[in-house]
Amino acid sequence: MDDKPGPRVLKFELFASCVSVDFWMTLSKKKLETFGLDASAKRISGSYTTGNSSTVSSRLDVTYDAFDDEKQHSHTLTYPAEGKLLLFNTIEAFRDCDKQQLADQEGALLWTLITSGEALEHPSMLTNFFLAGYADLKKHVYRYWFLFPAVVYPDALVHESEPLEITKIFSKECVENISDFSHRLSHEQNAFLIHQDDASFELFHLRDLPALLSKTGKITLCVCDGSAQKDNPGWPARNILALYAYYVRSHAQHHRIQLVSLRKRVLNGQTDIDHSIVMDLRVVFTPDQIREIPQTPRTVGWERDEKGRLQPRMVDLSSQMDPQKLAEQAVALNLKLMKWRLVPQLDLTLLHGTKVLLLGSGTLGCNVARCLMGWGMMNLTFVDNARVSYSNPVRQSLFTFDDCIENGLPKSQAAVQAVKRIYPGVNARGVQMNIPMPGHSVPTGMRKEVVETITQLERLIDESHVVFLLMDTRESRWLPTVIAAAKEKIVINAALGFDSFLVMRHGMRVSQRVAAKMPQYRQLGCYFCNDVVAPGNSTKDRTLDQQCTVTRPGVAMIASALAVELLVTLLTHPKGAYAPFDAKGSEDDDVESPLGIVPHQMRGFLSTHNTVLPATTAFDKCTACSEVILTNYEQRGQDFLFEVFNGSASLLEDLTGLTELHKESENTEIWDLSDNDSLSS
Ligand SMILES: [Zn+2]
Structure with a gap:
């Protein structure tokens, strides 16, 4: 055998x-x-x-x-x-x-x-x-x-010897010549020829094949075939070899052929073909195939499916063809790039799942919403009581002229429509609401409605992780400050002056749970902690220009952006909402967020382009976040709140002991900032 x-x-x-x-x-x-x-x-x-x-x-x-x-x-x-x-x-x-x-x-x-x-x-x-x-x-x-x-022509091609790398067959100079020649050819010339005899080494176009057959010497066929396998040329070589076989069929001296499976790569900016493979082959014909004009051969080449079966493939792009899905993927990718490249610790899932309540859908509310969406925070609830007026769209970035006509759409509703146009995947809702305020007494006939409003506000705050205070009066921030403090929610507050702004986070209350878990924790102040008078009716006895503070247009954008960045930095901090901040950096356990420091307050002044980062601890006589207020709210609920709305201006001050304090000290200058930039908002 x-x-x-x-x-x-x-x-x-x-x-x-x-x-x-x-x-x-x-x-x-x-x-x-x-x-x-x-x-x-x-x-x-x-x-x-x-x-x-x-x-x-x-x-x-x-x-x-x-x-x-x-x-x-x-x-x-x-x-x-x-x-x-x-x-x-x-x-x-x-x-x-x-x-x-x-x-x-x-x-x-x-x-x-x-x-x-x-x-x-x-x-x-x-x-x-x-x-x-x-x-x-x-x-x-x-x-x-x-x-x-x-x-399928010729019948077969067989290896005459082991395939070898081109550098083992040809001299360095010849390899360089082959590379240069290939480089000069157009991309339609993916095959060419080498003719060698004892005295010469020459390169030819494929069209010169019939002429070369009558010369003595050896013909080498070079094909850029796309393969990277040592023993197998790529598919393009197959029909080129069929062509070669067809032309040499009656030239028996050329039935042995050298094939260069030409492989290119770019190394250090230079094209290099050193890993190309040379194969010595012999063409095997059937008698029929060397006839004067051979019959049309059989054809092969259907691709197998992923499981190796000869049948069609299927691709289901339903999830990718939906433009909304495409937008989702694109937005997610943008944020992932940030995570992959710059901030590996960034918790995008946390940001994506954060539910945000925007109290105020004016200049600040619009810009804050846009910036939140940029961070992939897509659970937004807009609250406002006003309608879009003609002066709004140029400053309030979610609104357009169309929102103003016929008395204007409610801002909360127009904001929802706008964010859905920007990104349909957003989960947004709008609520029209007048937030009850201290010093704005509630007539008996309105009481039922106000009770419902408070209940609704409590529910909205309950359902949110973060509350943004972006309203245009100081006193409208009081009720949500109290409710959010009692419910231990993150509060980000932004307020505007003509050319100044305040952006701050409210300190989280020291509940028993917090005190037990973080004995070192010191509560930072809230918006009202710095004030020595309780919020009252600030629109009373004021002229129009005093009621509606006009601000430099850039201030709201700066403050909105800082407010969102403050929130994101806070959320990524290892201690989250309880992240400490000491302007002097003397806190022992101060840990920075992956995005940097988490200020308590940012007070910016455009006239000097200066921003300061003061930090204050909570004031035990604060008219909003002090324990006496929170306890009254928790124990007496709306009865307490109505007393505040309807009672005397000094009720909150009496309760917290501020009245006493006033007797002891001189009144100091008060910051009172408003984001109101128009007559209607
Ligand atoms: Zn406070």
Whole structure:
């Protein structure tokens, strides 16, 4: 028995199709807007790359520009592949079409290119593909099958020796010549020839093959075939070798052939072909194949599916084709890039899940909402009592002229519509509400309505993680400050002067739980802690310009941005809402957030472009966050609140002991900031 192994047959690496999502999107658009029911074959194009690593199979890429006639292949390592698209109108038509017949049709065209000599001029025409499929445009599901047609000719090619790297066969100078020649050729010339005899080494176009056959010497065929495998050339080499075999069939001295599977890579800006593989091959013909004009050969090349079966592939892009989903992915990606590159500790899930209550949907509310969305915080509740007026849109970035006409839309409603236009994935709601205020007494007839309002506000604060105080009067901040302090919610407060702003976080209350867990914790102050008078009716006895403070337009934007950044920094701090801050940095346990320090207050002055970061501890006589107020609210509920609304101006001061304090000290200057920039808001 003969143990000698038989000749090793050359095998080619079939392309793996690689279709980008944007190709399917372009295809859907074309089908809907251009093709309609026209199911004739359409010209498309793809490309393949030489220079892959040996761990990946050679790909044929089809991307969004597949329909582009003017596509340029400018990249050194990329070669074009012409293709045809046959899109069936029904899945049945696609399923039932004769796949072998389609392949044979394409094979016949290839054979004509080979026998007519056209492919000698344009070798890349032999690297093509055929894409048959059916697109379910409603469900964004695509069934498709790639054919990379290759003619089965000659009968076989067998290895005569082990494949070797090009540098082991050719001198350095020859390798450089091959590289230079290949570099100078257009991308349509993916194959060329070397002719050598004892005296010469010359490079030729493929079209010179018939002329070279009559000369003595050795012919080497070079093909940029996209493969990175040592033993297997890529699919483009298959039809080129068929062409070669066709032309040498009656020249027995050329039935042995040297093939250079040309592989390019760019190293340090230089194109390098040193890892190309040289194979010594022998062409094996059947008697029929060396006839004067051989019959059209059989055609192969249908791609197998992911499981290796000869059947179509399917791609379901329903989740990716929905523009809303696309927006979601794009927004998420932007934030992920920040996490991947700059702030690995950033907890995007935490930010995404944070529910934010915006009390005030004016200049500050609009800008705060936009900045929150930038951070991926998409759970927003807008509260305001006003309607959009003609003066608003130029400063209040969520509103437009259309929101103003016919008395104007309620701001909370217009804000929700606007953020949904900006990003449909936002979870936003609007609530129209007049927040009850100390010193603004409630008539008996209104009491029921105000009771409901307070209950609703309590529920809104309950449902939120963060409360932004962005209203235009000082006293309207009192009730939410009290409720949020009692419910231990994060409060971010922003207020504006003409050319100054205050942005601060309210200190979290020292509940028993907090005191037990964090004995070192010192409560920071709230908006009212610095004040030595209780909030009252600030619009009483004031002229129009005093009631409606006009601010420099940039102030609200600066303050809004800082307010959101303060919140995000706070949320990323290891201690969260309980993050300490000492302006002097003397806190022993002070830990910075991954985004930096977490100030208590930021007071900015545009006239000097100066911002200071004061920090104050909570004031035990505060008219909003002191224990006596919170206890009264918790124990007596709305009865207490109505006393504050309807009672004497000194009620809060009497309760907290401020009245006593006043007797002891001189009145000091009071900050009173407002974000009101128009007559109506
Ligand atoms: Zn306070």
